[in-house]
Every structure is written in C-alpha cells, then in structure tokens.
Ligand SMILES: Nc1ncnc2c1ncn2[C@@H]1O[C@H](COP(=O)(O)OP(=O)(O)O)[C@@H](O)[C@H]1O
C-alpha cells in the first residue's frame with residue numbers, strides 16, 4: 001500500500017480555552033478527492049492550517065507525503081497548492097500578475113512559469129480578464145482567480161478551503177468541474193465545505209466534522225448506510241389523528257412518524273416497498289392527501305443522526 | 314527568486330496611491346506652500362544691513378583667529394553686503410565712535426573677547442539698533458562656543474562663513490527670531506529640512522507593509538506566502554530593498570524639486586544630500602517594519618502610530634513652529650539628541666553649512682543605529698514560524 005498523502009493522528013488544537021480540534025484522525029490516500037464536511041466553526045480551516053504548519057498544535061502528529069511537516073519543509077510545501085478560505089490576492093496586481101506572482105513562489109524557470117500561468121488562466125477561464133484588477137472582478141471570478149493562484153504550479157496535493165462560498169451557481173459549477181478535472185490530471189484534492197451537495201457531488205471520500213472531531217468517514221454511500229434511516233416519505237395532509245399515526249408507526253420498517261405544518265413525515269429503515277405500504281394504509285382509512293414524495297437519506301440526515309443537529313445553516 | 318519578489322513589491326508600491334502620496338506628493342505640495350509663504354516674507358521684510366563695529370586688538374590667544382573671522386565677514390569680495398564694517402582702533406577712539414553712534418559695538422580682543430555696546434537707555438527707542446546689538450551679542454556667543462569650527466571655515470572656505478552665521482539667531486524686539494545675515498531664505502531653508510525629515514519618516518508606511526505581508530498572523534496574503542516554499546528572510550530582504558528604492562526615489566525627487574525648481578538654498582553637493590536622504594529612508598522603513606511587527610491590531614492603529622510619531626517628531630524639530638527645536642533644547646535636550654526628525658533635519662542642515670563634520674557623521678550614525686535596532690526587533694519577531702492563532 002502506498003503511503004498516505006496526509007496522515008493526521010490524534011490532533012488536538014486549542015485556542016486558549018476553546019478546543020477547536022479534538023483528537024482528530026484522518027488519512028487521505030493518493031488520488032482521492034477528499035471532502036471535509038462540517039458546519040461553520042467545526043474546525044475545518046484550523047485543521048488545514050495545522051496541516052500547513054501555519055498553526056502550532058497541542059498534541060498529535062501530522063505527516064504529509066509520509067514526512068513530518070515543518071514550517072520549513074520546503075520540499076513538501078513545493079508539492080502543495082493551497083486555496084485559502086479568504087481570498088489572498090494582491091489588489092495592486094492584475095489577474096495575470098497575481099497568478100504569475102504566486103506561481104513564481106514555486107517555479108523559478110521563467111518559460112515554464114509563463115506556460116503554467118497561461119494554463120491556469122485558461123483553466124479558470126479568466127482569459128478575457130487577465131488585465132483586470134481584483135477589485136473589478138465579481139465574487140465568482142475573484143474566487144476563480146484565487147483558485148488559479150493556488151494551483152498554477154501544478155501541485156500534487158491541492159487543498160481548497162471553502163472555495164465556493166459566496167459564489168453564483170454558474171461559477172460554482174465551473175469550480176466543481178475544474179476540481180474534478182484537476183483530480184483527473186493526477187492531483188490529490190482536499191476539499192472543505194459546509195455544502196453537503198457539493199461534497200456529495202465531487203468527493204470520493206468524505207469526513208464529517210463537528211466540534212473538532214471526525215465523527216464519520218467514508219464514501220457518501222457508506223456514510224448513508226451507517227445510519228438507520230434509508231428512506232424518508234413526506235405526505236401533504238390536512239390533518240391526521242394520533243390513532244392513525246400510531247398505526248403507521250407499526251407498519252414494517254417504519255421507525256418514526258411525525259406531523260407538522262400539514263406535512264406527515266415517515267422515516268423508514270430498510271425495506272423496499274415502504275411508500276406503497278404507507279399509501280395503502282392511507283387509502284384504506286379513506287384519508288385524503290396531497291403531494292407525496294420519497295427521499296433517500298442525505299448527508300444532512302447522516303449529520304443529524306450522529307450529532308443531533310442540522311448541518312444546514 | 315529575490316528579483317521576483319523585488320519586482321512585484323515595486324509594482325505593489327507604485328500602485329499603492331497612499332504610499333506615493335505621503336512620500337512624494339504631500340511633501341512636494343508642502344514645499345510649494347512653504348515657498349509661496351516665505352517668498353512673501355522675503356519681499357516684505359526689510360533686508361539686513363552691514364553693522365559697523367570697532368575692534369581693539371591686543372596680542373592674545375584669540376586675536377589672530379578672531380581677526381581672520383572678522384576680516385572674512387567684512388570682506389566685500391566675499392559678499393556684496395558684508396556682515397560687518399570694521400574700524401580697527403584703540404579703545405579710546407572706539408568709545409568715541411560708539412558715543413557718536415558711528416559704530417554699534419566694540420570688540421575688545423586679547424586673551425578674552427568682549428563686546429561693549431551703547432547702554433540701552435541711550436537710544437533704545439531705535440529698534441534697529443537694539444536688533445543689531447543683539448545680533449552682535451549672539452555672534453560673539455556663537456564664536457565663543459564654536460570658535461574652532463568658525464575659524465577653520467574662515468581659513469579654508471571663507472565663502473561659507475556668512476552661511477554658518479545665518480544659523481545663529483538673535484531675538485529681536487518683538488521676541489521673534491531674526492537671522493544674523495540677510496537671509497530670510499536661510500531660516501526658510503530649515504523648514505525644508507524639516508519637511509524632508511517628515512517625508513523620510515513617512516516611508517514607515519512602506520515599512521509596515523513589509524511586516525504585514527510577511528507575518529502569517531497579520532494578513533491572509535502573508536499566510537498564503539508562508540505556505541509557499543520561499544524563505545521568509547529572502548522575502549523580507551527583497552521587500553525591504555524594493556521599498557527602500559522606491560521611497561528613496563520619491564525623496565530624491567523632492568530634493569531635486571526643491572533645489573532646481575524652488576531654488577531652495579541647499580549648498581551641499583547633491584550626492585551628499587542624497588546619501589542623507591537614503592539613510593533617513595532606511596530609518597523610516599525600519600521604523601515602519603518595527604511598528605508593523607508589533608502584533609495583531611487593526612492596521613489603522615498602526616498607521617495611526619506612524620502618523621502620530623512622524624507628526625510629533627516633526628513638530629518638535631520645528632516643522633510647524635520654527636524655533637521649536639531651541640525650546641525643546643532648553644527643556645529637555647535629550648529629546649533633540651534622539652528625535653529622528655531632528656537627526657534628519659540636522660543632518661541636512663549641518664551638511665549644508667559645515668559640510669561633512671563630526672556632527673553630520675554622528676547624526677547619520679545615530680540614524681543607522683536606530684534603524685539597526687528597529688530591524689533587529691522586527692526580524693526577531695518575523696522569525697516566528699508557527700502561530701498559536703491566525
Ligand atoms: N484565531 C482564533 N482564535 C480563537 N478561536 C478561533 C480562531 N480561529 C477559529 N477559532 C474557533 O475555532 C473553531 C474552529 O474554527 P474554524 O477552523 O475556522 O472552523 P471552520 O473552518 O470549520 O468554519 C471555531 O469555534 C472558531 O470560533
């Protein structure tokens with residue numbers, strides 16, 4: 001088995017009294033698009049900054065490409081591309097100059113750098129904006145510039161910290177497609193986000209973070225199989241008695257029934273024909289109902305079940 | 314790598330309007346304002362006249378050198394309106410001349426030099442007379458304290474002597490400062506020195522940027538740079554050199570503007586003026602680098618510290634009130650010894666008047682010493698590599 005790209009063991013990081021990272025473990029393999037999913041304040045950025053040796057931490061070990069990471073592990077840093085949560089570009093430099101500047105921190109050779117910068121500009125589709133100053137770019141374009149600055153030097157490991165915050169849907173899709181493309185070209189990706197849809201869409205493996213802990217880790221399907229719920233049935237209905245609800249609960253595979261705001265929610269665990277059973281019951285009892293839909297569990301359900309909180313903001 | 318950082322720092326500074334404004338345009342505008350303001354004073358103030366004095370020479374420790382100085386100051390070939398018109402005579406004659414008001418004072422020279430003036434009651438209604446006596450007094454005072462330098466200049470560089478004396482000031486009737494020679498221009502020059510000192514201290518803004526762009530906990534950009542494989546020291550050195558170059562060019566342009574456009578009376582050779590400006594810029598940038606590294610606070614607070622420091626320092630050196638420096642000298646001379654604005658403006662001043670002297674080199678040495686201290690503290694702080702929080 002090849003050495004993991006990143007290996008974090010028992011990481012603890014405190015900000016004075018606040019424990020931001022609490023015995024956190026993580027292993028990321030070569031070629032993955034690894035998603036770090038967690039609500040705001042769960043410790044994603046702190047973890048990234050510890051990996052990068054920007055932050056000191058209280059306990060634990062971090063290895064990058066099998067070596068311990070230090071502030072002057074320049075050989076390791078050379079292989080890492082970072083797109084920070086806060087846009088880090090010079091307002092006084094144009095799009096082209098910004099990318100050239102950051103690429104130049106890694107690539108000495110002028111011709112090679114020129115080629116890389118051009119490729120990065122093409123990659124984020126900023127060609128027509130190359131002479132623009134960042135102030136003149138919209139939120140989405142600015143994020144794309146930020147990404148270009150992070151990946152222009154063709155790193156083996158790319159870390160993107162919430163690259164799609166405050167980005168319009170169109171730019172967001174471009175960014176996500178781009179990340180998948182970078183991965184296809186051979187880069188290992190670490191992607192943090194609090195949007196589960198994004199993570200689910202592109203990540204090969206996901207760790208769910210909450211309060212500095214790694215509470216679940218696996219592919220999206222694995223995560224969903226971890227939980228009891230396998231199907232959620234929602235039925236619009238004007239009123240329903242407690243008696244009926246009790247009967248619904250006694251149907252096979254149904255483990256939770258609740259009613260609020262004119263919506264009946266039936267949670268099922270396992271079983272293949274739950275929707276049919278529920279509808280049959282309602283028809284038998286002559287209860288009239290409106291729209292009906294059935295959802296497979298989402299990562300939000302996973303999060304809800306393991307933490308008792310909603311993931312959505 | 315060095316050049317890469319250097320090149321982009323230059324682009325950054327040139328495109329940061331504030332930095333260019335405070336170091337280039339602001340002093341330029343002020344110098345024009347000074348020029349306009351003092352230009353008017355020049356026209357309205359009565360020019361200074363030659364003062365007639367009697368001199369009684371006896372053999373003594375001072376006689377020869379003092380005579381040399383007096384001769385220079387009364388030599389019409391040195392200046393059109395010499396400082397003094399001298400009658401060499403004995404004491405008796407001299408007293409008669411004084412009584413008839415043909416001379417304003419008598420210098421008696423033997424081992425000591427003394428000055429006798431008309432008792433002020435006699436014709437003190439005459440303001441000019443009083444001023445002239447006061448000027449003679451302060452001339453003598455200056456000679457006593459700086460006999461060696463003054464004599465040396467009289468011997469080697471007589472043309473410079475009137476300028477040297479223009480520095481000495483005498484209180485006139487209304488408590489205002491009056492220059493010894495006819496140079497309102499010359500008191501005005503001091504405002505330009507102070508102006509240059511202020512401009513040099515404003516280079517601290519660029520200095521603060523060096524810190525803010527390299528301390529990972531001070532800006533996202535710095536954090537971003539810190540995760541790259543480029544060493545911090547190299548980055549700081551490149552940043553410092555680039556800032557120094559640009560800021561120095563700004564100050565140099567100011568000096569050239571003063572010399573060639575405003576025709577300010579800077580006597581020193583341009584290269585030496587530039588050297589002084591260069592070292593002053595080093596001080597300004599180092600100071601900013603130090604302030605920038607002070608820790609995590611609002612950037613506005615740091616800018617506030619630098620502006621306040623520059624303004625207080627310049628105020629105490631006489632940028633707003635001309636005789637501030639002598640007031641400070643009377644209250645707490647130590648402040649003048651360490652006030653960077655004083656050190657800078659005094660470097661320009663001594664350079665223009667005495668040339669390269671001990672006082673000049675001492676000033677530059679002090680400036681470099683302070684720079685070194687600021688740089689050391691800044692560098693110690695910037696060596697930090699991981700942070701407890703960002
Ligand atoms: N510099 C800091 N000082 C103190 N607390 C911090 C600091 N940065 C982050 N925190 C706290 O640490 C926790 C984790 O923050 P962060 O890593 O930024 O989370 P995320 O990136 O997942 O939103 C939060 O509770 C946050 O308030």
Ligand SMILES: [Mg+2]
Nearest residue numbers: 044045085162
């Ligand atoms: Mg974050």
